[in-house]
Amino acid sequence: MEKVLMINYQKCTGCRLCELVCSVMHDGVSNPARSRIKVMKWEAEGLYVPMSCQQCEDAPCMNVCPVKAISRDEDLGFVMVDYDICIGCRSCVAVCPFGAMNYNSIDKKVFKCDLCGGDPQCVRFCEVNAIEYVDAERLSIYKRKDAAERLSVAQKEAGALQAAM
Amino acid sequence: MALNRKIAYIDLSTGEIEIKPIPLEVRKKFLGGRGLDAYLLYNNTEQGCDPLGPGNTLMISGGILTATCASATARTHVMAKSPLTGLLGSANMGGFFAPEMAWAGFHHLVIKGKAEKPVYIWIHNGEIEIRDATNLWGKTTTETQWAIREELGDDEIKSAVIGPAGENLVRFANVMTGIKNSAGRTGMGCVMGSKNLKAVAARGTMDIKIAHPVDALEYNKRFIDQITSAKVNQTQGTLGTPFIWGATNSWGGIRTRNFQYNQCENADDIEPERIDEICEETMGPYHMTGCFGCQVHCRAQYKIPSGPYAGKYDEGPEYTSQGAFGGEPDCKNAVTVLTGNHLVDQYGMDNLETGSIISWAMELYELGIITSKDTDGLDLKFGNDEALLEMITRICYRDGWLADTLADGGIPASEKIGKDSFSYLIQVKGMSNLHSDERATPALALNIATGSRGSDHLRSRPAIDLYHLPEEVLRKIYSNPVPYDGPLSSEHTSYDGKPWMVFWQENCYMGVDCLGICKYHTTFLGATLPNFEDWTKVLYYNTGLEMTPKEIWDVAERCYNIERLFNLREGLQREDLKKGDMLNHRYFDEPCRRGAIDVIGATIDRKKFKKMIDEYYGHHGWDENGVPTPETLKRLGLDQEPSHLL
Amino acid sequence: MAIDTEKMSGAESLRKTRTYGKVRCHNPSCMERLQPPAGADHIKCPTCGMEYRIFWVNPNLPRIRGPVWDVNRKLAEAKLANTNKSKSKKTAKKGGE
Structure with a gap:
């Protein structure tokens, strides 16, 4: 079954451990510039949003690639780059609506999330569960349940307020 | 790799910048962070130098593990002669600055001299530049950081800055990064202000090669689990400190x-x-x-x-x-x-x-x-x-x-x-002193009296003494990595064995400060958190450096003794109320009036306190005046200081 | 030196000594382990009589939020009165060494 990263940015503490373990896992080095996942930060207001590849169904990076170096992994469903074919034109970087296709100026290669072959380290190390690895088709169920919970809490509060008045 | 992060000597008077590698022999002796800073301070300042003059030397550093695949190695250390105390100035902060400096290629900065007008130091992928900071002068700590980002056009720049207090030479001004991370104590911001140095900004995208990446990753998971499963950290993660x-x-x-x-x-x-x-x-x-x-x-x-x-x-x-x-x-x-x-x-x-x-x-x-x-x-x-x-x-x-x-x-x-x-x-x-009252807790009183930077809980506080742990648990912690079979007491009102606990904690905290790890990840507030043994693994997997727990302990002891040597050189005397290992008379004379039933009436006993100090000096190998004996210095390889190894 | 990955460190081996669901009375000579009933908002030490307000970090992790002020104040004042009585002849030194 196809699984994807589910990011709940509200839970993110902004520690960037995901960036660290991503670069260690893939490149054996510590360097957030090599991380497939990046936490975007608005420090002046305490807002942290982890951004990674959405593994789009109709993936712009795949469509735009002039040499067809980008394809989908059949088992895990993630979008991947074949470096034997890639010419490093960075069209995919330009077209990605999430900024999730990266370019590494040290190796001069584009790179992106490959779900660590099914055991994403960002998920494994995130103790606050801001990033989870879930079945793609259950993604909306989780969101729905979350929203429903918020609604019911709000409703209870409203009810209590009314009763008090 | 982590071991090839460099040291930069920056002279603000002349604008000269010298970049050097840190030799492996120096690493093995002092590791990095606070320990190496202490060595650099002792070697790069003259006795009696004016803390606010160009002769004072300011060190800003990361630990040896900073920005490696080791948990919570984000600490930045700042050191100089203190304008508040005239003795050791030393402060440590979390945040994101030291890792960014490490990705920019540096672990240690040694900043001398005084700039003619406000400047800031810009460190970027192996290069260092001194830039004009006239426009930043007067700005608050966060305004300064955001202004530097805007000027250099990069939102990921991390800076260690001073605010108006540092500019106005408030003797307890601090160095800050982010919203609130502060190298707070002993007035390190005042030293920056005296040098017209408003900020040090860093941005780096250089690789830090991990010696054994697979093991480092797996061990980090295990290390983190040990930390986050502790009640103290679950509580702290909910309510903060x-x-x-x-x-x-x-x-x-x-x-x-x-x-x-x-x-x-x-x-x-x-x-x-x-x-x-x-x-x-x-x-x-x-x-x-x-x-x-x-x-x-x-x-x-x-x-x-x-x-x-x-x-x-x-x-x-x-x-x-x-x-x-x-x-x-x-x-x-x-x-x-x-x-x-x-x-x-x-x-x-x-x-x-x-x-x-x-x-x-x-x-x-x-x-x-x-x-x-x-x-x-x-x-x-x-x-x-x-x-x-x-x-x-x-x-x-x-x-x-x-x-x-x-x-x-x-x-x-x-x-x-x-x-x-x-x-x-x-x-x-x-x-x-911080806001804690140590009259009912002799171990904590000894800790604040002897701390190398003054009255402080982060140099040697045996906080777990308050937990009434069974003696066998205390013994397991405190007789490792060096054997100890003297007294140890679970009673925190007791004076027994407390000097050893303080001595042990000194080395423990010096250890994390050299490695660059946060104190909440060691035997500080939690009795079951990692220490010397665990550090050998995290050090080896990340840097390839093989050290035994005892060798890390020796580094810590060596570094603590350098701090002592510095303080002695600048005038520390055992019973001097202003510069010594001594408490205000109120600790001895004014009994506690509030709190738990058995805390009422508590004071520190003068005689027993004196005995604790004697015992504590004894553990260190210091004489009755608190001066390291020649044998101690020889044992620690400090008999040739200042030795100018780098 | 070979790093023994499998071997537990001292800190790791102490993990089994962690206790859950309890707090300790804060009176130094007492330090009784108290187990508040789930969700309880305060607890009295059966040994020394001090009373505490309880906060639950999570359902398995109670902590002492603070004392029950009036109860503990009374206990403190009684002790203070006793201490003062026994020391009434002595006066504390003030102002300098």
């Missing part, structure tokens, strides 16, 4: 009204649970944040809910701000604590020293030693929240006679105020 207030205030260990009481009564509004409610109300259910790579997330986020600063965003308040702006001045309102915290964060001023010195002034005011003429009409009595907040701002800008006097630090202020003001000043070696 203010959680300590609960137990401490409950049994009677919170200094209140300067030093008149040992408990802040009926202070429900500043209890951590209440502060957490405010954080949740203003920032939502997920309001905890953390430093680089740390899963403890002990820092809360909040907006000030009301008052003149309503709506301002900040982080914390830490336990220290609760005490500094809540307990000591006896201001029992959360909004006051949150506002005070915000002000010192913006001004770049040590919260502990600020709160402590104002509370001292409040006691002097109530005693009539200073009057409303000295305060320019301000009614500086305990519990006057507005006066407290007003004084914070006045001290930062040295506004008025009293504020200007207090901004010079406790001892100089007491000399200026005169009468018997000094006898009310709760300090050791010229640095004010």
Whole structure:
């Protein structure tokens, strides 16, 4: 079954451990510039949003690639780059609506999330569960349940307020 | 790799910059961070140098593990001769600065001289540039950081900066990064101000090769699990460091009204649970944040809910701000604590020293030693929240006679105020104590008396002494990695074995400070957290450096002795109330009046205290005056200092 | 030196000594382990009589939020009165060494 990263940015503490373990896992080095996942930060207001590849169904990076170096992994469903074919034109970087296709100026290669072959380290190390690895088709169920919970809490509060008045 | 991060010598007077590798033999002797800084301080300053003159040398560093695949290695260390104490100046902060400096290629900066006009240092992928900071002068700590990002066009730049307090040479100005991470103690921001150095900005995208990446990753998981599964860190991850207030205030260990009481009564509004409610109300259910790579997330986020600063965003308040702006001045309102915290964060001023010195002034005011003429009409009595907040701002800008006097630090202020003001000043070696009251806890009293930077909990506090752990557990912790079969007592009111616990904790904290790991990840607040044995693995997997637990212990001891040598060189004498390992008389003479039943009446026993110091010196291999013996120096390889190895 | 990955460190081996669901009385000579009933908001120490307010970090992790002020204040004052009585002849030194 196809699984994807589910990011709940509200839970993110902004520690960037995901960036660290991503670069260690893939490149054996510590360097957030090599991380497939990046936490975007608005420090002046305490807002942290982890951004990674959405593994789009109709993936712009795949469509735009002039040499067809980008394809989908059949088992895990993630979008991947074949470096034997890639010419490093960075069209995919330009077209990605999430900024999730990266370019590494040290190796001069584009790179992106490959779900660590099914055991994403960002998920494994995130103790606050801001990033989870879930079945793609259950993604909306989780969101729905979350929203429903918020609604019911709000409703209870409203009810209590009314009763008090 | 981590071991090839470099050291840069920067002379602000001449603009010369020299970049050097750090030899492996130096690494093995001092590792990095605070330990290597201490070596550099001893080797790069002249005896008796003016802390605010060009001859003082400022070190800014990361630990040897900073930015490797090791948990919570985000600490930045700052060291120089202290303008507050005239002795060792040393402060440590979390955040994101040191890792960024490491990715930019550097672990250590040695900054000498004095710039003619305001400057900042810009470090970027192996290169260092001194840039004009005229436009930044006068800005607050966060304004400065955002302005540097804008000037250089990169939102990911991390900077260590000073605020107006550092510029105004407030002797306890700090160095800050992010919203609230502060290298707070001993006035390191004042040293930066004296050098016209507004900030050090870093941005790096250079690889740090991990020696054994697969093992490092797996071991990090295990290390993190050990840390996050501890009750203390679960509590801390929910309530932040203010959680300590609960137990401490409950049994009677919170200094209140300067030093008149040992408990802040009926202070429900500043209890951590209440502060957490405010954080949740203003920032939502997920309001905890953390430093680089740390899963403890002990820092809360909040907006000030009301008052003149309503709506301002900040982080914390830490336990220290609760005490500094809540307990000591006896201001029992959360909004006051949150506002005070915000002000010192913006001004770049040590919260502990600020709160402590104002509370001292409040006691002097109530005693009539200073009057409303000295305060320019301000009614500086305990519990006057507005006066407290007003004084914070006045001290930062040295506004008025009293504020200007207090901004010079406790001892100089007491000399200026005169009468018997000094006898009310709760300090050791010229640095004010944090807001804890150690009269019922001999181990903690010994810790603050002997701390190498003055009265402080982060040099050697055996906090787990308060947990009443079974003796066999204590023995397991404290007789490793060097054997110890002397006395150890589970009773925290006892004097037995406490000198050994303090000695052990000194080496433990020096160890994490050299490695660059946060103290919440070692035997500080939690008895089951990693220490020497665990560090050998994390060091090996990440850097390839093979050391035994005993070898890391030896490094720590060596570095602590260098700090001692520095202090002795600058005038430390055992019983000197201003520069020695000595406590204010109130610890011995004034019994506790509040707290748990058996805390009532507690004081520190002079004779037993003296004996503890003797014993503590003995463990160190120091003579009865606290001077390392020639044999000790030889054993630690310090008999040739200053040895100028790099 | 071979790093033994499998071997537990001292800190790791102490993990089994962690206790859950309990708090300790804060009175130094007492330090009784108290187990508050789930969700309880305060607890009294059966040994020394001190009373505490309880906060739950999570359902398995209670902590002492603070004392029950009036109860503990009374206990403290009684002790203080006793201490003062026995020391009434002695006066504390003030103002300098």
